[in-house]
């Protein structure tokens with residue numbers, strides 16, 4: 267009897283002690299912690315659990331956006347984490363400090379999963395010195411002159427995608443899938459010297475599915491790891507397929523690269539440039555080359571396909587206040603007016619013709635559907651740092667939440683509306699917009715090295731597609747945006763559209779313009795200038 271009593275007493279002592287410790291932690295985090303003055307919801311201030319819940323649901327970026335609307339341009343998202351939406355925060359967090367150093371990335375959230383798989387991490391995860399060396403080695407591959415040399419590769423696969431679409435015209439087509447086929451085939455050719463044959467086989471290479479599984483898997487596993495020793499509690503909520511992606515992905519990229527190394531080295535592609543200093547102490551090692559190839563495939567293809575899919579959705583579903591028709595018609599009219607045959611779709615003509623609507627639409631697509639919508643966390647260094655006008659203590663995780671900054675009502679008029687004209691210089695009505703808050707390629711020494719290539723690729727693909735087809739959103743995809751999720755990257759449902767092939771005669775275009783009331787829609791006269799990103 268006495269031993270039962272003392273056991274009960276011991277259990278109660280443990281329960282009270284745990285409750286007391288938890289109570290103290292909560293009081294500390296809410297009222298005493300150096301971040302206590304920053305606004306945020308109570309539960310988010312005391313634990314990372316609410317954030318993790320929305321991550322697992324795939325709705326975290328939109329939830330963070332809601333929090334910014336409620337609490338303002340800086341929100342406390344976890345006991346030691348702040349999220350921003352201001353232009354100043356972009357500069358304070360991502361550009362170099364006066365001593366040329368940078369805020370470190372928090373690699374415990376690394377999307378690649380490399381550290382967890384015991385591999386050599388990609389350049390995104392290297393320390394500053396190693397990163398700078400690799401970036402120097404890559405700079406030639408991304409120079410303007412070299413990018414122009416990639417135009418034939420882009421057009422080869424873009425034309426293949428047009429042929430594939432022509433063979434499917436009349437039936438509803440999933441454009442999201444076509445964009446994946448196309449951008450992965452282009453990236454495969456530029457990096458491995460051979461496409462993935464997605465367009466010719468009309469199937470996504472299994473390797474690409476591994477890549478997707480790996481990114482999502484790594485995002486969930488790293489979030490769960492924050493709850494050690496209770497991380498195992500999250501395992502039932504992680505799809506098994508996401509865990510399997512890991513190993514297969516690593517092996518396949520190595521095999522592909524080895525095959526590339528066996529073929530002629532003077533192709534002018536990315537690998538040719540990187541090979542120039544293979545195994546040189548100032549160059550790149552074989553393992554780094556494997557990782558960099560993989561990074562270029564994922565960074566180069568998935569992002570571009572995501573933007574094109576989101577942009578097409580917005581172009582099809584948003585009406586221009588001028589024409590009362592989808593913006594897609596305005597852009598199509600501008601393209602067909604300026605380029606009378608597909609042979610005119612070249613980089614020089616895209617630069618010289620009056621295609622302001624094309625650049626403005628891409629910028630607006632990147633604002634509303636940024637392919638990397640969050641997860642650019644940095645750690646505040648020793649001594650703390652002034653960010654967006656307020657002092658932040660050392661060790662705090664800080665980031666501009668890309669999607670929130672892009673759609674924050676304090677930054678934009680009609681923040682959720684697709685309005686490409688806001689990007690025109692001196693656009694009437696949009697003078698108060700903070701266009702500088704839109705940085706989909708990030709900023710500073712670790713910004714996107716592929717920005718120029720991505721914009722060039724998106725322009726060529728979009729122009730070719732709209733030149734060849736009249737496009738309509740299928741009924742089943744009208745609610746497409748409501749079904750999009752983000753788990754490490756955008757998980758996109760099918761974007762079903764109906765395509766009608768254009769014959770190409772000037773008379774046909776004139777009739778199309780009249781039928782859609784667009785004869786005055788495409789900007790005429792003085793060439794409009796577009797603010798750059």
Ligand code: HEM
Pocket residue numbers: 389390401561562563565566567569570573636637638642706707708711712713714715716717719720
């Ligand atoms: C719309 C398309 C794209 C978007 C929105 C985008 C966005 C970004 C962002 C936000 C980063 C910074 C990531 C971080 O700090 O962790 C980044 C890095 C990077 N991106 Fe892109 N990207 C795009 C296309 C491309 C393309 C086409 C390539 C090349 C083929 C590319 C290659 C890279 C590389 C190599 C890095 C790492 C840079 C470094 O660490 O120095 N990206 N990208």
